[in-house]
Amino acid sequence: MAKRIDVxxxxxxxxxxxxxxxxxxxxxxxxxxxxxxxxxCGKSTVxxxxxxxxxxxxxxxxxxxxxxxxxxxxxxDTDPVDVRRRVGMVFQRxxxxxxxxxxxxxxxGLRLNSKRLSKSAADELVESSLRGANLWQEVKDRLDRPGxxxxxxxxxxxxxxxxxxxxxxxxxMDEPCSALDPISTLAIEDLINELKEEYTVVIVTHNMQQAAxxxxxxxxxxxxxxxxxxxxxxxxxxxxxxxxxxxxxxEDYISGRFG
Amino acid sequence: MSTQALRxxxxxxxxxxxxxxxxxxxxxxxxxxxxxxxxxxxxxRLAGVNLALAAVGSYLAFVVLVHLVYRxxxxxxxxxxxxxxxVLYGTFIVAIVPLVSLLGTVIASGxxxxxxxxYLLTSMRGVTGVHDRATVEExxxxxxxxxxxxxxxxxxxxxxxxxSVPIGxxxxxxxxxxxxxxxxxxxxxxxxxVMTGIPSIVAGLFAFALWAVLFGVGTKNGFSGAVALSVLMxxxxxxxxxxxxxxxxxxxxxxxxxxxxPKWRTIVRVVLPTAASGLAAGVxxxxxxxxxxxxxxxxxxxxxxxxxxxxxxxxxNTLAVYAYNLFKYPRNPGYxxxxxxxxxxxxxxLILVVVLLNLSARLIARFFAPKTTG
Numbered sequence: 001m002a003k004r005i006d007v008x009x010x011x012x013x014x015x016x017x018x019x020x021x022x023x024x025x026x027x028x029x030x031x032x033x034x035x036x037x038x039x040x041c042g043k044s045t046v047x048x049x050x051x052x053x054x055x056x057x058x059x060x061x062x063x064x065x066x067x068x069x070x071x072x073x074x075x076x077d078t079d080p081v082d083v084r085r086r087v088g089m090v091f092q093r094x095x096x097x098x099x100x101x102x103x104x105x106x107x108x109g110l111r112l113n114s115k116r117l118s119k120s121a122a123d124e125l126v127e128s129s130l131r132g133a134n135l136w137q138e139v140k141d142r143l144d145r146p147g148x149x150x151x152x153x154x155x156x157x158x159x160x161x162x163x164x165x166x167x168x169x170x171x172x173m174d175e176p177c178s179a180l181d182p183i184s185t186l187a188i189e190d191l192i193n194e195l196k197e198e199y200t201v202v203i204v205t206h207n208m209q210q211a212a213x214x215x216x217x218x219x220x221x222x223x224x225x226x227x228x229x230x231x232x233x234x235x236x237x238x239x240x241x242x243x244x245x246x247x248x249x250x251e252d253y254i255s256g257r258f259g
Numbered sequence: 260m261s262t263q264a265l266r267x268x269x270x271x272x273x274x275x276x277x278x279x280x281x282x283x284x285x286x287x288x289x290x291x292x293x294x295x296x297x298x299x300x301x302x303x304r305l306a307g308v309n310l311a312l313a314a315v316g317s318y319l320a321f322v323v324l325v326h327l328v329y330r331x332x333x334x335x336x337x338x339x340x341x342x343x344x345x346v347l348y349g350t351f352i353v354a355i356v357p358l359v360s361l362l363g364t365v366i367a368s369g370x371x372x373x374x375x376x377x378y379l380l381t382s383m384r385g386v387t388g389v390h391d392r393a394t395v396e397e398x399x400x401x402x403x404x405x406x407x408x409x410x411x412x413x414x415x416x417x418x419x420x421x422x423s424v425p426i427g428x429x430x431x432x433x434x435x436x437x438x439x440x441x442x443x444x445x446x447x448x449x450x451x452x453v454m455t456g457i458p459s460i461v462a463g464l465f466a467f468a469l470w471a472v473l474f475g476v477g478t479k480n481g482f483s484g485a486v487a488l489s490v491l492m493x494x495x496x497x498x499x500x501x502x503x504x505x506x507x508x509x510x511x512x513x514x515x516x517x518x519x520x521p522k523w524r525t526i527v528r529v530v531l532p533t534a535a536s537g538l539a540a541g542v543x544x545x546x547x548x549x550x551x552x553x554x555x556x557x558x559x560x561x562x563x564x565x566x567x568x569x570x571x572x573x574x575x576n577t578l579a580v581y582a583y584n585l586f587k588y589p590r591n592p593g594y595x596x597x598x599x600x601x602x603x604x605x606x607x608x609l610i611l612v613v614v615l616l617n618l619s620a621r622l623i624a625r626f627f628a629p630k631t632t633g
Contacts, residue, residue: 053517058440085519095510099532109518112528159514166518 002029002200003069003086003169005050010066011229012045015059019045021229023064025219027170032192032201034211034238037221037253042230043204046221047172050202051087052080068170085113088163092175094155096147096162103143105158106130109166125165133161134191153184160191164199171195173203177210189214208254212242220250288328289341293348296321318349365610369603373611378404378604383576384565388591395594403590403597405605407566408581411481412612414570415560415577416550418485419492424542426489427496434497435504436526454494462490463555470559481570484560484577488549495548499541503534536627543620547613553579578609 005027012020020042027033035043048054049062052073066073073083096105106126110117126143130136135157139150147158156176163171173192177185192214195201205211211218219235234247245251270276296317303313322345330338372378377400386403393399430447438444466487470478507530515525531538561574562584576584582605589598 051517053513056513056516081519081521083519084517089513089517091510091513091517093510095508095514097511097514097529097533099529099535108515109520112515112518112520112524162514162518 002198004029005170005200005202006065006067007046007050008065008067010046010049010062010064012042012049012054012062013060014057018229021231023232025232025235027200027202028217029200030196030198031216032196032203032214034215034218035202035204035221036206036208036211036218037230037233038223039206040226040230041221041223043219043221044174045230046232047174047202047204048089050170050172051084051089053084053089055080085109085166086168087170087172088166088168090156090159090163090171090173090176093179094152094159096150096155096158098146098148100147101144102139102147102150102158105147106161106165108162113166129161129165130158132164132195133157134187134194135161151184153180153187156180156184156188157191160188160195164195168199170200170202173201175204175206178206185210208242212238218242220245220247220253222249222253288332289325289344292321292324292328321345322349362610365603365607369600369605369607372401372600372604373607375401375404375604377402378601379409380404380406382407382564382566383581383601386564386590388594391589391591391594391597394597401597401600403601405578405581405601405608407563408576408578408605409608410566410568411560411575412550412577412579412609414568415481415484415488415556415575416546418482418570419488419549420542420546422485422489423492423496423545427493427542427545428500428538430493430497431500431504432526432531434501436522436530451494451497454490455498457490459487459491459552460554460558463487463558465490466555466559479559479561479574480572481560481567481575484556484575485570487555487559488552491549491552491555492545495545496542499545500534500538503537503541504530506537507533532627536624539623539627540620543616543623547616547620550612550616551579551609553583556580557583578605578612581605582609 007023007025007027010020010023011018023046035047037043045054049066050073054060054062062074068087072078096102097108100108103126104111106129107117107122110122110125127136127140130139135154138154139145139158147155150158156179160171160176177188180188189210192201192203196216203211203215215238217235218238218241220233220241221230222233223230234241234245234250236246240246241250242254245254251257270278299320300313300317303317304310308316322342325345326338326342329341381402381404383403384407390399390402394401430451434444434447466483467479469486470480470483511529511533512525515529516522520528556577557580560577560580562580563574563576567573567575582602585598585602585605589595591598
């Protein structure tokens with residue numbers, strides 16, 4: 001089910017503001033790709049174009065193509081809702097639905113899409129998704145409790161369970177650990193390693209050690225000055241990016257000389 | 260050494276620094292002065308001074324004395340504190356006296372009549388001055404009640420809510436979810452604000468005129484009243500619903516959209532339920548605001564003495580109009596007391612309805628509120 005994503009000459013605009021310039025990259029299936037770079041360089045923006053979430057900001061639009069498994073996500077006959085069903089997303093701050101229980105949160109993607117859902121299928125999905133998110137053991141006895149009663153790390157894993165319950169092909173994570181403590185971060189990182197067996201995972205992170213730990217490939221974004229569009233500086237195997245980058249800007253960033 | 264010295268030095272040891280005493284030594288003087296002020300007011304009153312003058316005069320003297328006493332005893336800072344306290348108590352009493360007095364008067368004058376089943380379950384049809392005279396002169400039981408007015412109030416306010424809640428909610432959803440910026444949104448917000456300021460009599464005249472155009476001049480019925488009330492209700496609903504929708508965290512919308520949920524369904528299934536408690540409370544308070552309207556209903560609905568449960572057919576009665584009507588036109592001008600009793604009882608019922616609506620708004624808010632634990 002994992003798909004390969006090809007981004008070609010992608011330019012992203014917010015109204016008049018040119019946010020990201022000329023990004024061309026390939027994201028391999030069943031692997032973890034990390035986006036790193038200083039704040040404001042457009043890495044989150046690029047991530048959000050992969051499931052057309054940036055469109056909810058009024059005035060945002062893109063030029064260029066994003067193909068997933070050979071199909072253009074931005075062609076006229078593609079529905080953004082359909083794209084988002086196939087490309088799941090986990091956000092920086094854990095955001096379980098406060099009106100729903102743990103179980104309802106996991107099923108939210110299916111219930112809200114009003115598909116018919118039998119009780120047995122729902123039970124099976126809740127368990128498999130929560131197991132997939134390494135949360136089952138902790139919450140199996142309190143599935144009917146509110147999701148917002150969990151700890152921050154548990155909430156974030158609940159959000160991951162919610163994302164994988166709709167059986168996406170790709171999972172995007174926008175700084176999923178930046179609001180979590182080190183133990184919860186470790187749990188999420190272990191989970192990312194397991195998720196890549198089945199899904200294509202793309203993760204934005206400010207933490208370079210995290211990128212080095214979890215990702216197979218790393219893309220470094222940078223911007224020349226405030227107000228100028230961000231761009232992709234270099235993308236390669238994580239090992240190479242962190243040991244022998246081809247560009248000096250990359251080396252400066254990962255060695256802590258700036259940023 | 261020098262840092263040691265700096266650290267050990269206290270603020271009031273420094274030349275030229277003089278600290279105000281922070282804490283009041285006691286509250287005794289304040290209490291004594293307050294008691295004296297009350298006594299002074301009572302004495303002045305007994306000496307024949309106007310009540311308001313006595314109260315205001317002794318209160319002002321109390322504030323000044325509190326300030327002077329504490330300034331002399333404890334310094335400026337404590338004096339300011341105690342003076343502020345005296346002013347706060349004063350304004351609190353000014354705010355609370357009319358409310359308590361009003362509630363007390365209404366309960367004392369109308370409470371007994373209002374809980375009488377005869378009053379609650381009969382209308383005024385066929386009740387004439389003869390009956391009222393019999394009540395006063397021969398001690399016959401008070402006949403004629405507010406049943407028709409209670410029914411009318413419920414029907415007309417209910418219809419007004421049915422009209423305004425959907426319109427108000429949809430407007431708020433449009434303003435928050437679909438077009439939060441731009442000329443159209445600004446225009447709508449401006450118009451809603453203007454609508455908030457419409458005098459209620461103008462809303463009544465609008466409904467009256469609309470019905471004159473649609474159904475012929477002089478057509479008065481319950482629907483017309485509901486339209487008049489909804490003109491008053493819609494802006495309140497829009498404003499409160501807009502505030503409530505705005506505080507729904509954007510992350511929840513993003514979470515739903517990222518699951519591949521269409522926007523309209525995100526609004527229906529995630530945004531509205533999350534805001535449900537605030538929305539319900541806002542709607543209830545909007546209803547409470549219009550339930551006591553008199554003027555627009557007098558114009559648009561008219562008055563009737565009998566039971567009319569059909570809002571499409573002719574005048575109805577409502578509690579506020581009922582009270583006004585009996586006060587202004589007693590059944591028997593020679594013996595107005597029974598009519599005034601009925602009017603007081605209607606006022607009592609109206610206040611009761613508003614209190615119940617406010618309480619239910621709180622209950623609804625608690626019932627719908629997102630649960631965080633257990």
